[in-house]
Amino acid sequence: MNDAEKTACISPVRLGYSSQFKFKCHPGVSCFTQCCRGINIILTPFDIIQMKNRLGLSSREFLAIYTEPHMLEKTDLPMVTLKLLDDERESCPFVKDGEGCIIYEDRPTSCRYYPLGTATLQHKEGADDEGFFFFINEPHCKGFEEDGDWTVAEWREDQGVDLRDEINREWTDLVVRKRSFPPNIKLTEKAKKMFFLVSYDIDKFKEFVFESSFLKRIDVDGATVEKIKQDEIALLKFGLEWLKAVLFKETDPEQQASNAADR
Template sequence: MTDADPKATISPVRLGYGSQFKFKCHPGVSCFTLCCRGINIILTPYDIIQMKKRIDLSSHDFLAIYTEPHLLEKTDLPMVTLKLLDDDRKSCPFVKDKEGCMIYSDRPSSCRYYPLGVATLQHKEGADDDGFFFFVNEPHCRGFEEDAEWTVADWRADQGVDLRDEINREWTDLVVRKRSFPASIKLTDKAKQLFFMVSYDIDKFRAFVFESAFLERFKVDEKTVETIREDDVELLKFGLTWLKSVLFKQVDPEEQAAMFADPQSAETKS
């Protein structure tokens, strides 16, 4: 393979928080909304909360109508992507040609990051990794020809992804932890169901907490109980902390391996 080979793979240029670039998207650019077609948008837990509230659906109904389930590569964890329209352009269901995004203030994190991509899931405070971002180089994009100048850090703050990354931090850490597991250790169906419910079906998780024996089996202070009863974000944070303790902390290595490998052992502990 030579440098002239058009099929040659070009590695993304690594960008850090201080890297600078020019970009602006608005209805006046000729490519407006083209980036909303033929896309693969992984939705985060906070994305689901904001989007289902915006269109006034339960999390269950939103998942059924607007998402497709998958298993995240190298982790065996369930995740969801945005379901595209069955039109000739595979469009986002929330985009209009002239108006643009109809839920712009509640759009997903991946859309907010554009034209940047995130090449690492590490968001832990104090981590050695300074962040690995790259440009999503789509040949049709004319936003790079605009004069607005940014650093990666400024862009993240302007688009609100720094806040979203903070809210999703525990979820991201769960994914990173599972990725570090040996490939031979697989999730049980029970563990996958728990992860999916806490991560995405927040209304079902609330019912699980308040309409089962959950609060009898797990000690939760009264202030937290009242907070998570109404606040989806606080419930998500609570659920992810609980999920981490269930899957990773409060069992010894042998029990942990059994929980992931043997569905029956998971059922008897639940």
């Protein structure tokens, strides 16, 4: 059994926020950027906003150039992953040999978590106070041999995933709730398209809100309208609360969306 096969046999050890570990990644590590090859990175709504703005693209342009669509397992929901280069190593399009990630400040949430994985998509306050994290055991990674002492909570704060999990929490809640549905309960194609629009194509969703009859059919206060017109994060939260009300038939979708934009 080779090292890779041994690693595959290791069951994840549950880590909590206070769990401690040693890790450091830098250009001097022999495996630098190897973890950026042959990867499967699910992009979150906030990832899309940050990355498309970094590159000066519309959300539709970014989706067309840098992502691949899939159906998320056990949810029947559309999602997108980062499209890898068609080279021998299946490299991330944003990693350069010797340089590392050229969009490092706006890298995806999954990249920020590494070398940790999270065993739940749920990040709502009080949903799982201990969290469920684990190490991504890759035999090539030498970062564990470097000096760098962390707790899981410290690592999340340092890498900025705590902020991203907070922004994405309504989206992750939608995914988890749909995952809990019986397999025979399916969303309509229209509902799936709306989930995709709100989650990933924020520029097109903005057009939908302001250039269709949307605001004539839903009573939204003026302050909220101005906020979501100027702030993409507020627009995302507004859309997710509205989507939750539509998909799960919750009451007062207008009020929920207005409250979300105020957070």
